[in-house]
Amino acid sequence: MNTIDFKKVEIRKGFVRDLQKLNAEVSVYNVYKRFEETGRFRALKCEKRDESTHIFWDSDVAKWLESAAYILAKKKDAKLKKLADEAIADICKNQLPNGYFNSYFQVYEPENIFQKRMEHELYCAGHLIEAAVALHEAGVDEKLYAAMQKYADYIYDRFYVKKDAAFITCGHPEIELALVKLYNATGKKKYLDLADHFIEERGRHNEPSYDFAYNDYDQSHKPVREQRTAVGHAVRALYLYIAMADVARIKGDGQLAETCGALFEDISERQMYITGGTGSSYHGEKFTYAYDLPNVFAYSETCAAIAFALFCDRLAKLKNRAVYHEIFERVFYNNILAGESKDGKGFFYVNPLEFHEDIYDYNETVKTKEFCPLPTRVEVFECSCCPPNLTRFIESIGSYIYSEENGEIYVNQYISSQTEIGGVKIVLDSSMPYGGRASVKVVGDCRLRLRVPAWNGGVAMRVNGAYVQPQIAESYIAVDCKGETKISLDFHIRPRFVYANENVWYDNGRKAVEYGPMVLCAESCDNGKNLRAVRIRSLAGAKKTVGEYFMLEVNAERLRSGEALYSYEPPVSEKISLKLIPYFSWANRGKGDMQIWFL
């Protein structure tokens, strides 16, 4: 299945357009400023400086460059172009004659180039390659593209030909998926061979990991083809799986494809939060085991969410199934969007599903916990991988709407946009995520397949004004279009309770409320503290308003106990109106309690 690249998809209005406008006008500049202040751009000059360059600063810059490429692919922005050009010039200028570039190693530890498996060298290289391909494909720059091919050639020489580096695979997967992108862009098979090599050699050599890490941390505990459960550091795992799916598709490797499917199933059916979050443990930012999904001390990193969405996309390319788009939608509208503040300036690295101000305040005072999620988003982290990952992802959302296979056109996400595929013009208008209607205007002859979201409350369809009973197969409605066809869809969006599997003991006896693709939450600023005592018995009579925040008011009860710590008297119920907002909107009004799962 071929997905349609965002450069061929125009997003001119609606929810995602607003996101992208904020991204291009605020976020990308704000992230630049924070990175500039912290020395990430100065580091590219490869001079010893006061600030201590971090081993993965290059990857931060690279993801920022990739974001800039995606913006510049769609519009002129001389200021942004200049900033990108400066960074590119610094990288190209300071690249070593052999092609190597790493602003940390070549300045501070030149003797250790390719000697330390866990220090992100090839991870940084991978992100630089991704940036270079993005800039090339955006028509913005060829210099970095040439430079990174040279770097990739050097890596090929050292790791594939001479094999004289001190490690065989990098402790943080990323180079693999980047090499596939470079192969796709250049057509040079050596890059695919190298990606394939890094994938296949992983887990075969008992390579060292961090001291603190169990050997599944970087997915090197066994050969990747033998892996059936997602383990270890979630971002590492998902970046690896993305490359595996890519290689499986390109090489038609059924066994590797089956491995990817098993890993997806393990995540989506046993290790995924309702928000699409993955990697529940803060210790090692890791996947743990089936159904271990704590809400308060969830990790659920923003980067892991983005990586999981990308893995869904790659799986759909490999063999389309509605479930991949379904999960993509869940991850996007919940965990990914929660990563950014409403003003586009602040970011969450960690995305808990429940927040207790008391725990945070106590830990801040007495410093007792090793880990406690932050109450509000911040502009930069020491480890600031998530902000530029968000800016590049948001800018490229257009790539996940449409796909095409055997002449049939698929609408996978209802994001207002237009495109042209094989001469067929499509204009999509959608009220999602706040509404459940969409209209599609098709000009040209084709079979159109429209995905039916699992949250639908019944589908009504009109084709050229006339109600038609939709024929749904494998969660897609097929419509044969001739000439100009106008399709309108109503998925009868309504708030629904969602229940977790009985084995997720954290959620037993509780339910979450979803509205279309959005998981809703309550905050104490709207509802008072102690959200745990709130019981929702029914969603009948729920009222939606879309103002500064999307809000759903539902009838609920608050359990009130007496004063005593323990009592033989059950608590009494008090009727309340509970205000729910999208999970992605939480923590935009200061510090407070937040909760998704209700009695």
Next chain:
Amino acid sequence: MNTIDFKKVEIRKGFVRDLQKLNAEVSVYNVYKRFEETGRFRALKCEKRDESTHIFWDSDVAKWLESAAYILAKKKDAKLKKLADEAIADICKNQLPNGYFNSYFQVYEPENIFQKRMEHELYCAGHLIEAAVALHEAGVDEKLYAAMQKYADYIYDRFYVKKDAAFITCGHPEIELALVKLYNATGKKKYLDLADHFIEERGRHNEPSYDFAYNDYDQSHKPVREQRTAVGHAVRALYLYIAMADVARIKGDGQLAETCGALFEDISERQMYITGGTGSSYHGEKFTYAYDLPNVFAYSETCAAIAFALFCDRLAKLKNRAVYHEIFERVFYNNILAGESKDGKGFFYVNPLEFHEDIYDYNETVKTKEFCPLPTRVEVFECSCCPPNLTRFIESIGSYIYSEENGEIYVNQYISSQTEIGGVKIVLDSSMPYGGRASVKVVGDCRLRLRVPAWNGGVAMRVNGAYVQPQIAESYIAVDCKGETKISLDFHIRPRFVYANENVWYDNGRKAVEYGPMVLCAESCDNGKNLRAVRIRSLAGAKKTVGEYFMLEVNAERLRSGEALYSYEPPVSEKISLKLIPYFSWANRGKGDMQIWFL
């Protein structure tokens, strides 16, 4: 109020008798053996050895000696006496000429004697003094009694007269309560003065604590009279409060008494588990803040439970209120008894209220969590304070049954026993905790006051065979006895639901089941895994059996979801019979899940 010492109370049958028999025949020997093997007794010889003597090993030995004293006070046991005598001889032989004794400092850091506030020196001294008083009062030994007076005199000289030690108060309270005991035994006021001094100086000098510890850790954040909330390390806090209550009583200090009352209220109404456990945080083994009572990662140390029971006893001595005995009963039958295995050999240091085998197994494999409670009891810990604390406590339970004030006799705990108070003979037979009946035979004239436990389901009383409407005032029934009086009581024991305060968010929407003084729990070995999915709607039809374990079978439901991780379909209910056992019996049948709070 005067409580009647256990040496005047004979426990010849029933639940507590069985505990004490196991304690005297198995536990005390087993703890001895473990301590002997680990070098704790050899260390008393004060020679440098291979094993590294721990700074508080002396306190372990002292609590063991105290246990031996309590056993020997009641029965001859030549073997036990010999073991105690050997330890005593070693201590007396190696005591320094100035009176000082510490098997760690005098051997390994003689230059640091009284130089390090946080290294438990006066804590160890306190336990040795407690042991000496116990041995003296049991008529077992006078040598240690004399030696420890000499040690106390030396401490008095250094800390009260010369004030030349490097610290003013010890980082671990204990010496204070020990000095009160020594004052009570000897009548020498200097010991009371010294206890008073240590109490009053605490929190006035900004003394250093551990590096990791916030300054409330050892209750030195403010003068003790200004303290109104229980903070810091729970055992430290409670040992301090015990001494404060003692001094308040002896000196008739109303302000200090009021402080003790406020601290008790803070604990019992805001910081106590339903098991009577206190100190919820593993980090620093600390009290945290109001209503912070996590079940899975509870700390709830056995020593803290014992200390809290002792604090209740001291408060009752200060001014009797039924609530002190009520809480004593809760702590004793739940957290304290859970500290020991059914065979008397194993001990819990940490007492969680919910256990998930999956979490434990995962953490054991990948070593991710800083802390996870143990699944089963062990025979010795590196920090082995709890085992001998249990052996001394169990042996002295007789001291908490009866009290006397203004010629009136109080029955505070229904533990089968007999005693004579002021010429009045009392024989108490009780079926508690497994039954709710008690009979009291009184020979002599007195006003008897019988405590009515809060868990009663209505009280029926017969006096000399005739039903009498009990007059209950402040949770005591008063009966005027003349000559020989036979009273029988039926508290109509039945299983009851208990609800936590709404602010204990961990328990919201859940309830615990109590049977009389016992909190019940379910284990997976009886009920299968995933106890979180069990819902109990009613206790009607509950069936009690008392076999190897007390067991209550109740009608319950198990919520069953479909296979999916998340679903719009609510779980279905499946009827089950849920087997509950006393919380104190948990973890005696291998590793498995355990739960107290149910949907």
